[in-house]
Amino acid sequence: xxxxxxxxxxxxxxxxxxxxxxxxxxxxxxxxxxxxxxxxxxxxxxxxxxxxxxxxxxxxxxxxxxxxxxxxxxxxxxxxxxxxxxxxxxxx
Numbered sequence: 001x002x003x004x005x006x007x008x009x010x011x012x013x014x015x016x017x018x019x020x021x022x023x024x025x026x027x028x029x030x031x032x033x034x035x036x037x038x039x040x041x042x043x044x045x046x047x048x049x050x051x052x053x054x055x056x057x058x059x060x061x062x063x064x065x066x067x068x069x070x071x072x073x074x075x076x077x078x079x080x081x082x083x084x085x086x087x088x089x090x091x092x
Contacts, residue, residue: 022068029068030060 034056038049048056 018072022065022072025068026061026065027057029064030057033060033064 033045034049034053037044038056043049045056045060048059051059
């Protein structure tokens with residue numbers, strides 16, 4: 001059975017789904033961080049809570065997008081069994 005890699009026909013679809021997922025999770029996580037990280041007298045997010053909501057939301061959204069994209073890139077790199085384009089023989 002051939003292994004799925006970057007050259008498989010469904011790779012663009014997987015990339016599109018991952019990109020849409022990251023784009024949707026970023027603002028959701030940012031909103032949750034603002035909702036629960038800025039409500040106490042000593043906010044967990046510190047200086048990000050003192051600015052306007054939109055400014056804080058934008059900064060945290062960009063940060064969560066970066067963290068999610070970096071995590072996805074690391075995960076994809078570790079999920080590959082070898083260099084791109086190399087198909088490893090299956091052991092019997």
